[in-house]
Amino acid sequence: MSQLTEIRWHARAGQGAKTAAQTLALALLAEGKSVQAFPEYGPERRGAPLRAFTRISDTPIRRHDGVTEPGLVVVLEPSLVHETDVTEGLLSGGAVLINADERPAELAAGDVHCIPADRIAADHNLAFANIAMLGAVAAWLGAPSLEHLQDAAVRTLGAKASNADVRAAVAEGYAWPR
Amino acid sequence: MTAELLTGGEAIAHGMRQGQPDVVPVYPITPQTPIIQVFSKFVSDGRSHAELVDVESEHSAMSAAIGAALAGARTMTATSSQGLALMAEVVYIAASMRAPIAMAIGNRALSGPINIHCDHSDSMLIRDSGIVQLFAENAQEAYDLMVMAPRIAEHPDVLLPVAVCLDGFTITHAAEPVELLPDDVVATFVGEYHVPHPMLEVSSPTTRGPFAMPDYYYYELRHAQGVALRNALDVFIDVAAEFEALSGRRYEPVQSYRLDGAERVLIALGSTAGTIKDAVDELRDEGEAVGLLRITPFRPLPMDEIRAALAGAQRVIVLDRADSPGGVAPLGAEIAATLYGSECELERHVYGLGGRDLGVADVRAIFAGGTPDHFGVREHSWPA
Numbered sequence: 001m002s003q004l005t006e007i008r009w010h011a012r013a014g015q016g017a018k019t020a021a022q023t024l025a026l027a028l029l030a031e032g033k034s035v036q037a038f039p040e041y042g043p044e045r046r047g048a049p050l051r052a053f054t055r056i057s058d059t060p061i062r063r064h065d066g067v068t069e070p071g072l073v074v075v076l077e078p079s080l081v082h083e084t085d086v087t088e089g090l091l092s093g094g095a096v097l098i099n100a101d102e103r104p105a106e107l108a109a110g111d112v113h114c115i116p117a118d119r120i121a122a123d124h125n126l127a128f129a130n131i132a133m134l135g136a137v138a139a140w141l142g143a144p145s146l147e148h149l150q151d152a153a154v155r156t157l158g159a160k161a162s163n164a165d166v167r168a169a170v171a172e173g174y175a176w177p178r
Numbered sequence: 179m180t181a182e183l184l185t186g187g188e189a190i191a192h193g194m195r196q197g198q199p200d201v202v203p204v205y206p207i208t209p210q211t212p213i214i215q216v217f218s219k220f221v222s223d224g225r226s227h228a229e230l231v232d233v234e235s236e237h238s239a240m241s242a243a244i245g246a247a248l249a250g251a252r253t254m255t256a257t258s259s260q261g262l263a264l265m266a267e268v269v270y271i272a273a274s275m276r277a278p279i280a281m282a283i284g285n286r287a288l289s290g291p292i293n294i295h296c297d298h299s300d301s302m303l304i305r306d307s308g309i310v311q312l313f314a315e316n317a318q319e320a321y322d323l324m325v326m327a328p329r330i331a332e333h334p335d336v337l338l339p340v341a342v343c344l345d346g347f348t349i350t351h352a353a354e355p356v357e358l359l360p361d362d363v364v365a366t367f368v369g370e371y372h373v374p375h376p377m378l379e380v381s382s383p384t385t386r387g388p389f390a391m392p393d394y395y396y397y398e399l400r401h402a403q404g405v406a407l408r409n410a411l412d413v414f415i416d417v418a419a420e421f422e423a424l425s426g427r428r429y430e431p432v433q434s435y436r437l438d439g440a441e442r443v444l445i446a447l448g449s450t451a452g453t454i455k456d457a458v459d460e461l462r463d464e465g466e467a468v469g470l471l472r473i474t475p476f477r478p479l480p481m482d483e484i485r486a487a488l489a490g491a492q493r494v495i496v497l498d499r500a501d502s503p504g505g506v507a508p509l510g511a512e513i514a515a516t517l518y519g520s521e522c523e524l525e526r527h528v529y530g531l532g533g534r535d536l537g538v539a540d541v542r543a544i545f546a547g548g549t550p551d552h553f554g555v556r557e558h559s560w561p562a
Contacts, residue, residue: 022353026183026353029181029183035354035355036352036354037183037353038347038348038352038353039351041295041347041351062452062455063453063456063538064345064348064349064452065453065535065536065537065538065540066535068537
């Protein structure tokens with residue numbers, strides 16, 4: 001991760017893409033990385049397709065333009081692949097992590113990993129797949145450490161969920177079977 | 179000092195809190211709302227003693243701010259876009275009544291069509307109001323400038339409102355590492371609020387906001403106001419030097435980025451400067467003699483510093499994030515006036531209106547002499 005890594009998150013508004021983008025940044029900041037996390041604001045309505053972004057670098061991040069060529073795409077809401085090309089601009093060598101049990105037909109080509117994050121979330125009394133997907137993202141990136149990510153997730157979610165559930169969901173996502 | 183992950187809006191709210199305002203009139207508008215939302219929470223949590231005044235409009239927010247500031251209370255507020263447009267009438271009054279109000283502007287396009295995203299047309303609308311305008315490149319700068327704002331506003335040679343301008347969404351809503359100074363350090367830096375003859379000091383009554391006739395006072399007071407605004411440049415330099423001693427972070431009226439030997443120089447305000455720096459580094463690695471000049475105070479405009487920094491440039495390219503239909507966009511016009519008589523070529527572009535993205539590739543294209551299709555308007559250049 002010596003150079004700039006850019007991540008694009010796909011979700012529906014209200015599913016925690018902004019929270020996930022920021023939580024990842026928070027955990028990486030604790031490891032001394034330079035980070036930037038921002039959502040893309042469109043029509044402000046719950047359920048609308050929404051994108052968020054995380055930038056990671058070893059050197060200070062100065063650019064404030066949009067992310068157009070991500071190295072990693074994370075899909076929190078699998079139904080979005082029917083209406084959006086989630087691989088748009090994906091760098092060669094980049095990957096897609098999707099919250100799904102099976103690989104969707106729309107993503108037949110390329111490096112695609114399915115994580116059963118809805119199931120993990122349900123097992124740990126969480127409303128959304130974002131926390132489990134965060135674990136998978138960290139495993140794919142090789143950073144942040146599981147412990148840093150768990151700490152950041154607990155800090156971000158605060159009283160919204162039990163700390164034990166959050167830590168367990170992150171850990172299960174982190175150990176997802178490749 | 180360790181950095182925290184904060185959005186620009188949160189960073190501004192911390193700067194406000196640490197500056198210990200007594201009165202904060204608030205009215206929400208996107209993308210400024212997170213600023214007053216976070217600040218309101220500080221008040222509810224007992225982390226600020228400020229009297230939060232829920233007003234019914236931005237016009238009222240600035241009106242309340244003037245009253246509070248002149249009565250003897252340190253006063254702050256924040257707004258954006260249409261809110262600033264509604265407030266504009268009273269911003270002129272604040273400046274003319276020499277009310278040292280510190281405010282934040284989350285820069286957003288003016289309607290219409292209605293748009294919530296960034297450009298600088300709102301700040302440019304109050305360009306001539308007499309307010310000091312400081313443009314931040316990122317969340318750290320937004321915080322730092324907010325900490326400095328009351329010092330500049332309340333300086334006896336200035337006594338004017340000061341606006342910290344940060345790009346809407348791009349900075350207000352983007353989370354970045356921000357180093358906050360300790361509360362007590364900022365409290366000491368900012369000091370006690372003091373204005374000459376606070377109106378609640380009934381032993382020395384004064385008249386504020388009087389009528390002024392053509393033959394007396396109007397011209398004199400306007401002149402005095404202009405002198406005070408120009409004084410704000412030296413005060414900014416002094417306050418920034420003090421701030422650097424505390425924080426290690428340096429602020430100057432203009433920031434020269436790789437201008438040594440630069441033949442082509444871009445000029446910009448706000449967050450775009452960071453994107454340009456990345457493009458400049460790429461092009462420098464490829465042997466291109468390019469650089470960036472970023473201007474922090476647009477009012478007062480540091481004309482001497484701009485002229486000096488551009489002395490070696492052959493081609494100056496101004497990026498304006500606001501237009502002026504039928505005329506010359508504001509930053510381009512200012513730079514043309516500043517460089518009048520200079521030998522260098524001047525090129526002007528309007529870009530980024532209503533949040534249109536400007537990428538590193540676009541910046542490279544502009545340095546190469548082009549105009550990206552989706553990018554905006556290339557205005558007249560000199561020579562044509």
